[in-house]
Amino acid sequence: MALKIIVRILLAARIYPVNFPSAMAEFYKELKALREQKQIDLEEIHKKTKINLDYLRAIEDGQFDILPKPYIRLFLKAYTIEIGGEPEKSLNQLEQMLAARDNKPVSKPAAAQTAIPDIEHEEPIQPDSRSPKKVRSDITKGLSLLAIFLFAIFIIRKINTEKTLLTIDETGPVETVQEDFLTENDLMHLFAWESSDEGKLETEPPFEVKISSIDKLLYSVKSDQNALDYKTMAAGDYHIHPFANELMILLNKSDGINIQISGESKPTLKDHSHPVRVYFNADSSSQTWKTEYFVPK
Numbered sequence: 669m670a671l672k673i674i675v676r677i678l679l680a681a682r683i684y685p686v687n688f689p690s691a692m693a694e695f696y697k698e699l700k701a702l703r704e705q706k707q708i709d710l711e712e713i714h715k716k717t718k719i720n721l722d723y724l725r726a727i728e729d730g731q732f733d734i735l736p737k738p739y740i741r742l743f744l745k746a747y748t749i750e751i752g753g754e755p756e757k758s759l760n761q762l763e764q765m766l767a768a769r770d771n772k773p774v775s776k777p778a779a780a781q782t783a784i785p786d787i788e789h790e791e792p793i794q795p796d797s798r799s800p801k802k803v804r805s806d807i808t809k810g811l812s813l814l815a816i817f818l819f820a821i822f823i824i825r826k827i828n829t830e831k832t833l834l835t836i837d838e839t840g841p842v843e844t845v846q847e848d849f850l851t852e853n854d855l856m857h858l859f860a861w862e863s864s865d866e867g868k869l870e871t872e873p874p875f876e877v878k879i880s881s882i883d884k885l886l887y888s889v890k891s892d893q894n895a896l897d898y899k900t901m902a903a904g905d906y907h908i909h910p911f912a913n914e915l916m917i918l919l920n921k922s923d924g925i926n927i928q929i930s931g932e933s934k935p936t937l938k939d940h941s942h943p944v945r946v947y948f949n950a951d952s953s954s955q956t957w958k959t960e961y962f963v964p965k
Contacts, residue, residue: 720964918943
């Protein structure tokens with residue numbers, strides 16, 4: 669009985685799946701039109717942001733699946749800023765578009781409406797013999813169950829659609845706090861070598877490297893013959909990695925990160941918003957360190 673009452677409440681309120689607005693799904697066309705109106709060339713944006721021209725064209729065509737997943741929102745925000753758009757509005761529109769694609773909402777309410785005749789043409793409900801108090805109790809229980817069900821759906825959707833956080837300064841993209849670890853495969857296919865620094869280790873064994881960061885940090889580390897290990901560091905924390913011969917650290921970025929080996933601040937990392945790979949080689953014949961900086965292709 670309570671279920672029938674709930675169904676009739678939903679039907680009366682016309683609670684049907686809502687289609688994602690087509691205008692919202694084509695916001696990228698408005699961005700392209702804005703760029704062309706301001707006569708800004710894609711090559712100019714590429715030079716300022718270092719974003720691949722193919723990725724910039726993909727943004728204007730709405731082909732966000734082509735972009736590297738960890739950098740979709742970073743690239744869109746940098747592009748929008750360069751053309752004088754509203755980055756927060758563009759990011760919100762992107763979130764809604766991706767959420768609509770992932771959840772595949774029903775495009776028309778017809779499917780929900782077809783269920784109305786089945787309910788409306790049920791056999792007439794017999795007069796309720798329950799007391800008014802019992803009816804109120806059943807309605808309350810039914811509405812409570814409905815509220816719990818809707819809240820569970822909200823939580824599940826929020827978890828499934830939670831996205832990457834971004835930060836950017838006046839010069840363009842500088843940082844992305846992402847939930848994805850960077851792999852060697854990502855580094856090979858999505859990034860290009862930009863520069864490197866190297867020097868000699870001036871400490872004696874045993875060797876240990878201390879990493880500290882002012883922000884949350886995701887990185888991978890491989891020491892000697894051990895397997896590659898993925899690490900997550902909380903903001904303001906530090907990790908220590910001892911090694912005998914070799915140590916490799918792959919950072920998503922080097923902004924706000926300090927590395928020390930056996931108490932000495934070497935190598936000195938320059939602020940870099942893209943991947944950085946650090947090597948330590950304590951082989952008896954050559955005790956050196958090397959840092960490599962990468963940028964998106």
